[in-house]
Amino acid sequence: MEAINILQGVAVPLKRSNVDTDQIIPAVYLKRVTKTGFDDALFAGWRNDPEFVLNQPAFQNPRILVAGPDFGTGSSREHAVWALRDFGFQVVLSARFGDIFRGNSGKQGLLTGLVEEAEIERIWAAIDAQPGIEMTVDLTAKTAVIGDLTVSFEIDDYTRWRLLEGLDDIGLTLRDEAAITEFESRRESWRPRTLPVK
Amino acid sequence: MDTASARPRTLAEKVWDDHLVVKGENGNPDLIYIDLHLVHEVTSPQAFDGLRAEGRPLRRLDLTIATEDHNTPTLAIDQPIADLTSRTQIQTLRNNAKEFGVRLHSLGDLEQGIVHVVGPQLGLTMPGITVVCGDSHTSTHGAFGAMAFGIGTSEVEHVMATQTLPLKPFKTMAITVEGTLKPGVTAKDIILAVIAKIGTGGGQGYVLEYRGSAIRSLSMEGRMTICNMSIEAGARAGMVAPDQITFDYLEGRPHAPAGQDWDDAIAYWKTLPTDEGAVFDAEVFLDADELEPFVTWGTNPGQGVSLSDVVPDPAAILDPNERSAAERALEYMDLKAGTPLKEIPVDAVFMGSCTNSRIEDLRTFAEIIKGQKKAEGVRVMVVPGSARVRIEAEAEGIDKIVEEFGAEWRFAGCSMCLGMNPDQLAPGERCASTSNRNFEGRQGKGGRTHLVSPVVAAATAIRGRLSSVSDLKQPAHARYTVGV
Numbered sequence: 001m002e003a004i005n006i007l008q009g010v011a012v013p014l015k016r017s018n019v020d021t022d023q024i025i026p027a028v029y030l031k032r033v034t035k036t037g038f039d040d041a042l043f044a045g046w047r048n049d050p051e052f053v054l055n056q057p058a059f060q061n062p063r064i065l066v067a068g069p070d071f072g073t074g075s076s077r078e079h080a081v082w083a084l085r086d087f088g089f090q091v092v093l094s095a096r097f098g099d100i101f102r103g104n105s106g107k108q109g110l111l112t113g114l115v116e117e118a119e120i121e122r123i124w125a126a127i128d129a130q131p132g133i134e135m136t137v138d139l140t141a142k143t144a145v146i147g148d149l150t151v152s153f154e155i156d157d158y159t160r161w162r163l164l165e166g167l168d169d170i171g172l173t174l175r176d177e178a179a180i181t182e183f184e185s186r187r188e189s190w191r192p193r194t195l196p197v198k
Numbered sequence: 199m200d201t202a203s204a205r206p207r208t209l210a211e212k213v214w215d216d217h218l219v220v221k222g223e224n225g226n227p228d229l230i231y232i233d234l235h236l237v238h239e240v241t242s243p244q245a246f247d248g249l250r251a252e253g254r255p256l257r258r259l260d261l262t263i264a265t266e267d268h269n270t271p272t273l274a275i276d277q278p279i280a281d282l283t284s285r286t287q288i289q290t291l292r293n294n295a296k297e298f299g300v301r302l303h304s305l306g307d308l309e310q311g312i313v314h315v316v317g318p319q320l321g322l323t324m325p326g327i328t329v330v331c332g333d334s335h336t337s338t339h340g341a342f343g344a345m346a347f348g349i350g351t352s353e354v355e356h357v358m359a360t361q362t363l364p365l366k367p368f369k370t371m372a373i374t375v376e377g378t379l380k381p382g383v384t385a386k387d388i389i390l391a392v393i394a395k396i397g398t399g400g401g402q403g404y405v406l407e408y409r410g411s412a413i414r415s416l417s418m419e420g421r422m423t424i425c426n427m428s429i430e431a432g433a434r435a436g437m438v439a440p441d442q443i444t445f446d447y448l449e450g451r452p453h454a455p456a457g458q459d460w461d462d463a464i465a466y467w468k469t470l471p472t473d474e475g476a477v478f479d480a481e482v483f484l485d486a487d488e489l490e491p492f493v494t495w496g497t498n499p500g501q502g503v504s505l506s507d508v509v510p511d512p513a514a515i516l517d518p519n520e521r522s523a524a525e526r527a528l529e530y531m532d533l534k535a536g537t538p539l540k541e542i543p544v545d546a547v548f549m550g551s552c553t554n555s556r557i558e559d560l561r562t563f564a565e566i567i568k569g570q571k572k573a574e575g576v577r578v579m580v581v582p583g584s585a586r587v588r589i590e591a592e593a594e595g596i597d598k599i600v601e602e603f604g605a606e607w608r609f610a611g612c613s614m615c616l617g618m619n620p621d622q623l624a625p626g627e628r629c630a631s632t633s634n635r636n637f638e639g640r641q642g643k644g645g646r647t648h649l650v651s652p653v654v655a656a657a658t659a660i661r662g663r664l665s666s667v668s669d670l671k672q673p674a675h676a677r678y679t680v681g682v
Binding site for chain 2: 015016017018020022023026027028030031032033034035045068069070073074075076077078079081096097098099100103104107108117156157158169170172173174176179180183184187188189190191192193194195
């Protein structure tokens with residue numbers, strides 16, 4: 001995973017609540033067996049609507065999504081993160097995220113910042129005043145700056161550290177290999193096994 | 199294992215503590231051991247690719263099992279899968295399973311079916327274990343007193359490589375449901391009412407523990423229906439403390455412990471229920487006596503009301519975000535505020551999904567439709583959760599009842615819950631569905647979903663409009679009281 005710190009780009013307002021992962025990427029696009037190339041599938045149900053925000057000329061090549069509350073609820077599909085990433089998004093700000101979506105984002109280098117709902121409204125107002133305006137997101141300082149407006153966002157320290165360092169989870173866990181093996185040695189025999197014991 | 203802690207603990211805390219490989223210090227997550235990893239074709243190919251790229255083996259093949267469910271057709275399963283991308287995805291799972299040595303139940307196999315039906319049916323799901331799967335409805339398995347939750351593909355790869363996950367402890371929420379359900383009111387109505395009460399984000403960060411007399415009286419199938427939809431309230435997991443009903447369900451199943459292991463397991467499982475005096479981070483109460491059959495009117499599972507109610511008026515909703523969501527939902531659903539829900543006609547009824555496709559669900563549905571004919575012009579599809587459920591149902595004559603009713607009796611899979619296979623709604627079609635998500639386009643682009651119980655699905659299939667059994671002229675067979 002690539003280390004990230006300061007991210008800058010066009011901020012897009014997504015003025016809807018409860019944008020579940022089925023809306024981010026409908027199930028028909030989940031049949032692919034690759035991990036890239038999902039940009040065409042992002043918000044597929046809405047992309048044909050000329051009014052949809054990503055079809056507005058001001059919001060081409062966006063980097064930061066500023067969404068209504070409960071973004072990424074529902075299905076566990078990590079494809080939702082891949083689709084956002086493949087489209088070019090590096091940051092999503094919202095007042096609330098679906099837990100699984102947020103966890104998936106942290107593992108794929110997509111920064112998800114929690115911002116109070118009132119602050120989201122202020123960011124939307126700033127974008128409405130100047131569509132296409134860029135935002136600067138500073139992961140170290142946990143701030144997002146747009147025009148004269150500076151808002152703080154929340155992200156847990158562990159995820160932040162991993163994003164700043166670009167660390168791979170599996171590599172980190174395998175440092176505890178001895179502890180895992182020790183745990184396995186005292187696992188009770190009644191616990192489930194899918195294959196006969198060799 | 200440390201079960202003799204002095205501090206009173208909840209069920210969830212006990213299971214967590216007993217899977218702690220490394221305690222996280224300074225805000226770092228705990229490293230949690232995973233007892234059972236369920237795999238299916240949709241969220242696994244990129245995880246296997248990751249292992250291959252790093253040259254890593256799958257650490258514990260004996261704790262891993264795969265099945266084909268999301269893409270599988272429910273007709274003509276002996277033919278090659280017509281949709282080439284679906285066929286490729288399933289073939290990819292078969293290739294990966296063979297290469298890595300994963301036990302796989304393929305289409306046509308006796309144990310094939312929806313991953314969350316297969317695990318419990320084999321006796322692999324049991325109290326006090328941790329279960330993960332790249333599917334958010336993994337919460338289903340919490341019905342046994344297991345800690346079970348959905349994960350993304352990066353985490354699937356992580357579990358394959360290490361049999362662990364780094365996780366921050368969840369908060370705990372008690373959902374206490376006291377009282378007795380009225381006839382025709384089921385587990386599905388309980389969970390739809392819970393979600394309507396706490397909202398689709400109400401459970402975020404929590405493990406829900408369902409408690410109280412109404413939960414205790416439910417069968418395992420009913421408990422699975424409730425835990426299944428915990429994710430619809432935003433919670434990663436839902437749990438029910440194990441009891442004699444749990445033990446009776448498990449005993450004798452192919453992978454349930456036997457002999458001394460069974461005795462040891464029972465002794466441990468009996469220590470799991472939440473201790474007297476344990477403190478939950480949040481508590482919610484629901485009165486089962488007052489509960490009516492529930493139905494959703496909108497495009498998220500929290501947008502539900504009693505079936506005897508009317509479509510709500512968005513203008514009466516104070517929160518501006520919720521109001522605009524309701525307005526958008528009514529537009530998508532083509533509904534007008536004030537319309538009695540029972541006047542809404544449907545084009546289709548879907549009886550199936552990991553929420554309601556077990557043998558008890560099918561029995562309930564069959565008892566209500568027995569000897570009747572479906573409403574004219576309504577497409578009714580009945581999809582068993584697994585090949586074994588299908589066989590069991592056929593042995594009881596349920597397939598005949600379904601076919602005489604004029605409904606379609608299908609092969610097992612996720613089917614029209616998410617329409618990754620050909621089972622989809624056409625644009626504008628309206629469906630009463632026993633599944634778990636009424637999101638825009640979930641059952642097919644432009645499709646409109648009303649989430650209901652198997653009881654309401656059956657009554658609706660008979661009348662062609664959203665209906666409860668009390669609306670039927672002859673509510674003849676009445677075993678559908680609780681547990682569904």
